[in-house]
Amino acid sequence: MAVDLGVDTMNSEFNGRPEAAEFAESQFLRSMDELIPVFEREGLKLVLEPHPDDFIEDGHAAVDLVRGLNRDWISFLYCTPHTFHQGDDATGIITHAGEKVTYVHLADTLDHTASNGLRYIVNPPGSPARVHQHAEIGRGEVDFDEVFAALAPVGFDGVVSSCVFGWEEQAAEISVRQREKATALIEKYFGAGTLGGG
Template identity: 50%
Template sequence: MKIALDPTPFHHDYELLEFPRLAAELGYQYLQLTPHRDFIPFFNHPRADDDLVAQFRKACEDAHVGIASVLPVLRWSGPDEDAREAAVRNWKRVIQITVDLGVNVINTEFSGRPERAEESECAFFRSMEELVPIFEREGIDVRIDPHPDDFVEDGLEALRIIRGVNSPNIGMVYVACHSFHMRGHEGATMGDLIRKAATVLRLVHVADTMDHHRSHGLRYITNPPGNPVRVHQHLKIGDGDVDWDDFFSALADIDFYDRPETVMVSSVFAEDENAHEVSRYQLATMTDYINKHRK
C-alpha cells in the first residue's frame, strides 16, 4: 500500500512544481495529483503541455516522491450529450498525461446528476464503451468514488455499477468522509461496504466528517428547510463522527495494507491555515491505526 498526500490545501500558497518537494518535507513518499488550474482543472480540458508534464515528472524524481494517482473530475456521466462528449475528449488527454507521468492509477468521481440518475447512468456507460478499451490498452486502473451529488451516492449501488462495467481496470474509491451519504436505503455500515467491495476497493481517502443524520437530521441546518444540498466535511482524523477503528479494521480484513496496488490518501481540506501540521498529524495517525489493526 502507498500512503499519499493530497496537496489541495497548498494550492494557493505553493506553485505546482513545488508539490513534490513539499510532500517529501511533510514525510510522504507519494502524492495524489488532484485538479489544479495549471495542470488538470475541474471539468475542463487539461492545461498541461508535454513540457510541463515532463517538468512535473522530473520534480517528483528529484524529490524522490512518487505519484500514487492522478485525480480528474470531468462530466463523463452528464446527461447533456455535448458536455459528455467533451468530457470524453478531455479524458483522452488525461490518460495520455497519466501515461507520460509513468503512473497507472486514475481515481475520479461518477459525476452526473442525482435528479436525473437514469439518464446519467446511460451516459456513464456510453462513455465507458469508448474509454474502457483505452484504459485496458494503456494499463490504467481507474477507481471511482460515489461522491455526494453524483448520480449514484449509495455505496452498494456504486459497487454494483462498477461490477457492471465488467472490466478488471475499473475499481472503487472509498472516501471516509462520504460515509454518511453512502449507506443508502439498505443501511450498509462503513465496515459492510468495505468488506463487500473487497479487492474492487483499491483506493481510500482519509478525512473525518460530522454525521448529518444525527440530531434527527438537525446536525446541520440549511435555509430554507428542504434544500437538496449534500453536506460533508474533510476534517482531520478525530474531529468528526467517523468510526476509525471500524474503518481501519475493515481495511485489514480485505488485506488492503498488504496489496501492492492499493493507495491511502490524506484528504483534509478544512484546515488550510494549519495544513503543514495537519498533514504530519494525518500521516502519524494513519500509521498508528494501520499498525494497530494490521493482521
C-alpha cells in the same frame, strides 16, 4: 496526458444529478464504452468513488456498478468523509467491495443525519445540498477503527491518502498528524512493521 506523466492510476466519481440518476448512469456507461479501450490500450487503472450529490451516492450501489463493469483494472475508492452520505455502513460496503477496494481517502466529518437531520441548517428548508466536511481525523464522527477493521480481512493492499480540505493555515501540521494517525491504524489492524519503516 496521464501516460506522458507516468501516471498509471486515475480516480473518478459518478458525476451526474441524483434527481436524474437513470440518465446520468446511461451517459456514464456511454462514456465508459469510449474510455475502456483507451484505458486498456494504455495500461491504466481506474478507481471510482461514490460522491455526495452524484448519481450514485450509496456505497453498495457503487460497488455493484464497479463490479458490473467487469474489468480487473477498475476498482472502488472508499472515502471516509463520505461515510454518512454513502450509507453509514463502512463494514458492509468494504466487505461487499472486497478485493475491489484499492484506495481509501482519510478525513473526518460530522454525521449530517444526527439530531433528526438538524446537525446542519441549510436554507431554504428542503434544499438538496449535500453538506459534508473533509476534516482532520478526530474532528468528526467517522469510526476509523471500523473502517480499518473492515479493510484488513479483505486483504486491502492499496493506497491510503489524507484528504483534508479547508484548514490551509494548518496544512503542514495536519498532514503530520494525519500520517501519524493513519500509521497507527495501519499498524493496529495490519500488524506492526506493515509499512516497512517508510
